[in-house]
Amino acid sequence: MTKILLTGGCGFIGSNLAPMLIQHGCDVTIFDNFSKGDVSYLPEREKFKIIEADIADEDAVYNAAKGVDAIIHLAALGSVVESVANPEENFASNAEGTFNVLNAARRARIKRFVFASTGGAIMGNATPPVNELSLPKPISPYGASKMAGEGYCSAFSAAYGMNITALRFANVIGPISAHKKGAITVFIRALMNNAPLTIFGDGKATRDFLFVSDLCKGILLALQKNKPGFNVFHLASGEEVSVEQLARTICKIAGKPEHEIKFENKRKGEVERNFADYTKAKEVLGFSPSVKLNDALKITWDWFLENEGPGT
Structure with a gap:
């Protein structure tokens, strides 16, 4: 049984990933400060050892890590705007x-x-589709912080003989994302409250959306593959979707195709166009997303309705 320390394990991605790790025979210890996540997000929480602590406390992380076989590090502040x-x-x-x-x-x-x-x-306004050979040019502190993290991963791998895989996530959507700050959550809540959907910019900015179960499968594949040295992979859908297209699709799924959409000034730090080529992850890890965007949005919408209901 592989012993895993999962930081940020009570957040959006972690609470979807943790049960999958258990299903694959792993013994999972979750390390979370609960600033964003919550134990209630975890199904069958009795199956996990849960440590409430902050990654700012290195000794706490070290004590939690002693005796485990691998660490999956998800804990982070993920908002570009913040x-x-x-x-x-x-x-x-x-x-x-x-x-x-x-x-x-x-x-x-x-x-x-x-x-x-x-x-x-992390890629900034690089010409899409980006891949592992594209030159990162972050335009937000969030992107820069992740680039710094990748730099330290590369250095620790070389200096200390660690096998480290950095996974560059697309925009992740799916259940247990109510606390996640992003366009999908904002759009869904606006629809449930009969408020206008607000797009910052002209709506032509594009993103690459990946369903959370597909992402978690990619994380599990990277863990199992355990590639020697330091390796980077993009986990994405490979499909470019404009923010306006996204908004109109959610309106249709909600049964409100004529719902009001308004446009505000673009916000600083946000990338204009981005989607990724996941060929390397497919060839090396066997990664291949299976949930289409419309299905992912429908599942996410249904989850919000069930857990928050109209008028929340």
Whole structure:
């Protein structure tokens, strides 16, 4: 039984990933400060050991890591907009926090490490589709913090003989995402409250959306593959979708195709166009997303309706 330490395991991705790890025979310890996540997000929470602590506390991470076989590091502040407003907090959580987790892994002699990076934010306004050979040019503190994390992953792998995989996530959607700050959550809540959908910019900005179960399968594949050295993979759908197209699709799914959409000034730090080529992940890891965007949005909409209901 593989023993896993999962940081941020009570957040959106972690609470979807943790049960999948259990299903694959892993013994999972969750490390979370509950600033974003919640134990209630976890199904069958009795199957997990849960440690309430912060990745800012390296000794706490080290004590949690002793005796485990691998670390999956998800804990982070993930909002581009919030990183622009408060770059110090973002740096402390994402750059310094990742260093702390890596250093705890080094001290505990853990050789397998999976790091949750980002696709669009780290690439900036690179010409899409981006891949692992594209030059990262972050335009937000969030993107820069993830680039710093990748830099330390590369350095720790080379200096201490660790097998570290950095996974650059597309925009992830799916159940248990009510606390996640992003377009999908904002659009769905506006629809449930009969409020206008607000798009920042002209709506032509594009993103790459990946259903959370597909993402979790990619994380599991990276863990199982345990590629030697430091490796980077994009986990994405490979499909470019405009923000306006996304909004209109959600309106149709909600049964409100004529719902009002308004446009506001573009926000700083947000990438204009982005989608990724996941060929490398497919060839090396066997990664292949299976849930189409319309299905992913329908499942997410239904989850919000069931858990929050109209008028929340």
